[in-house]
Amino acid sequence: MKRITALFLACMLLLSVTAFASGEASGEASGDASGGISTTEMPESTESRITACLYLDGITGGQDASGCTYTASAMDQSCVYAKNGAVYTLTGAVLDKPDGILSTASSFTVPTGEVLWSTTEAGSTGINSVALAWGDGTVLTLKDCGIYSYHTDADGNVIGDDERLIGANAVMATYSGKIVMENVEIIAAGEGGHGIDATGLGVVEISDSSIITYGKKASGLTTDQPGGTIYARNVDVLTHKSGSAPVYCDGNSFVSIEGGTLESYVEPAAVVCTDGVLELTDVTLIGHEDAALNAHFPSVPSTITCTGCSFTSEKASAVTSYTATNMVFDRCAFAPAEGCYIVASIPGTNSAGGISADDMNVTMKNCELTGGAWADEENGAALELTLENTTWTVTVESVLTSFTVDEASSVSGVMLVGGVETSILPGTYANVTLLPA
Numbered sequence: 001m002k003r004i005t006a007l008f009l010a011c012m013l014l015l016s017v018t019a020f021a022s023g024e025a026s027g028e029a030s031g032d033a034s035g036g037i038s039t040t041e042m043p044e045s046t047e048s049r050i051t052a053c054l055y056l057d058g059i060t061g062g063q064d065a066s067g068c069t070y071t072a073s074a075m076d077q078s079c080v081y082a083k084n085g086a087v088y089t090l091t092g093a094v095l096d097k098p099d100g101i102l103s104t105a106s107s108f109t110v111p112t113g114e115v116l117w118s119t120t121e122a123g124s125t126g127i128n129s130v131a132l133a134w135g136d137g138t139v140l141t142l143k144d145c146g147i148y149s150y151h152t153d154a155d156g157n158v159i160g161d162d163e164r165l166i167g168a169n170a171v172m173a174t175y176s177g178k179i180v181m182e183n184v185e186i187i188a189a190g191e192g193g194h195g196i197d198a199t200g201l202g203v204v205e206i207s208d209s210s211i212i213t214y215g216k217k218a219s220g221l222t223t224d225q226p227g228g229t230i231y232a233r234n235v236d237v238l239t240h241k242s243g244s245a246p247v248y249c250d251g252n253s254f255v256s257i258e259g260g261t262l263e264s265y266v267e268p269a270a271v272v273c274t275d276g277v278l279e280l281t282d283v284t285l286i287g288h289e290d291a292a293l294n295a296h297f298p299s300v301p302s303t304i305t306c307t308g309c310s311f312t313s314e315k316a317s318a319v320t321s322y323t324a325t326n327m328v329f330d331r332c333a334f335a336p337a338e339g340c341y342i343v344a345s346i347p348g349t350n351s352a353g354g355i356s357a358d359d360m361n362v363t364m365k366n367c368e369l370t371g372g373a374w375a376d377e378e379n380g381a382a383l384e385l386t387l388e389n390t391t392w393t394v395t396v397e398s399v400l401t402s403f404t405v406d407e408a409s410s411v412s413g414v415m416l417v418g419g420v421e422t423s424i425l426p427g428t429y430a431n432v433t434l435l436p437a
Contacts, residue, residue: 040200042083042134042175046125049103050132052081056140059086066092066144073099078132079147082177085137090145095130097149101190102128102167116216119167119192123224124199126172130188133177134202140173141180147171150189150214158189160214160240165190170211173202173228181206189214195237196221198228198253207233217243220262223276227252234259242266246285249276249302257283268294269311272302272325280306287313295325295360306332313337317344318371321360330365339396342371345381359383359401364390372396372434387411398434413437 053070059082070079070093079095082088102122107115126132130147133140149168151159170188173179174197186195186209195211195218198204204221211220220237221230227250235257237246246262249255251274261284262269269285272278272295283306285292292311295302301324310333311318318336319327321344334342345360359382360375369392375383377399384402387409394413405411407426415424416433 040136040175042125046121046127047083049076050078050081050127051076052078052132054080054090056080056082056086056088058084059088061087062089062091062141064091068092069094069096072097072130075100075103076128078129080131080140080142082133082138082140083135085135086133087137087139089141089143091143092145093142094146095142095148096146097130097165097168098151099164100128100168101163101165102192105166105192117166117191119217122167122169122172122192123194123197124174126169126174126197128167129169129172129197131171131179133173133179134175134200136176138177139180140178141182142171142184143182145181145184147184147186148188149193150187158187158212158214160189161191161216162189162214163191165193165215167191168193169197170194171196171204173198173204174200176201178203179205181209183207184209186211187214188212188218191215191217193218194222195219196230197224198222198230199224199250200226200228202228203230204228205231206235209235211235211237211246213239213244214241215244216241219244219248219271220246221255221257222248223250223253223255225250225252229253230255230257232257232260236261237263239264239267245269245271247271247278249273249278251275251302253277255279257281259283261286264288264290266290268292268320270294271296272304273297274323275300275302277303278305280304280309282308283310285309285311287316289315291316291318291320293319294321295327296320296322300324301326304328306330308332311335313340315340317341319343319362321345325360327361328363328365329367332364332367334367334369334371336371340371341374341396341398342369343373343383343385344375345383346374346376346379362386363388364392366390369393370395372398373400375399375401377401394434394436396436398432400432400434402428402430403432403434404428 247270263286312335318334382401386404389408
């Protein structure tokens, strides 16, 4: 986590295009008469406030900035800002934002008495991000870079929820902009300071990298409405505070992750909302306080496909759902906390907000399962479980709305169908209870 330092003037000699004041505002106000959100134009009222160390307005080019540090310390200031079709590659630089909160951030108090900060503008426009790209055709490439927004205390520990860094996202692609990253380290510590955020049809591609966040409402890989796309390969993500999942896939978004570890000390390792689509391949998910994977907020179904993944939760079910969700797990392993469930669809007081669960369709392919699955049918939950070439050792009472077993699967347990003990043979059954053998 030690920052690289260098004389800024030496870096200036390498720059082909640099500005420290705001460029000309070129975007029009977002939205329409109905109040919708634009996905193409940065609001002029926002764009005119953005300053940057490296200001790329429609510029094509690149530079090897090894040994250089770009420091942004003012409100609404970025280290690198690419817009209006800029195509630029920056290699070897340190992008450092040690100070400068979102100028429009405002505090509010929740019923528990905790004071939080509203950073909505940063989450929709990317203002105050360390690295920011917007505009159709804009492609900012960062290779071998450090992207930092944090301070350490006297003992060398990162200061979480740092009030000097409220709303400072590390990397943001919005309004159809694109950011490509390879071999980068991202550390962000401010409240509302995501590691990566893609929204407004923004796209982020990242490989062989690490992301750590220390603030509340600061997920690692994030998409927000009206939707974005993230492709991650061999990326490790760790989050520390509430409201900060390693992966947060919002509605109208697509997130694909191949390889790496997703770990959170408080939240689920991955969260999917509404009609978000999440694809995980060979990923390790670890949740310490919450589930490893969670789908929530009622709306049209989200879609989740997981291949070769492992799900571990120390204090909860391995996978939970509080809304309509379609899930396929192929060659996956599940380790829920003792006495908890592999899959749970539980509304009411257990949903952390009283949201009733809808149908959850889960397919397990080529898996070895130990544990239970539960649908709280008395409170409106439903769980349809299909096993394909999967073995299941039932260790706790399980309740399923629908249960399908193929000829290549085996179940160690006692099955009751409508309260009547029934042999577990290939077929589809309704109103199923499974007990340990």
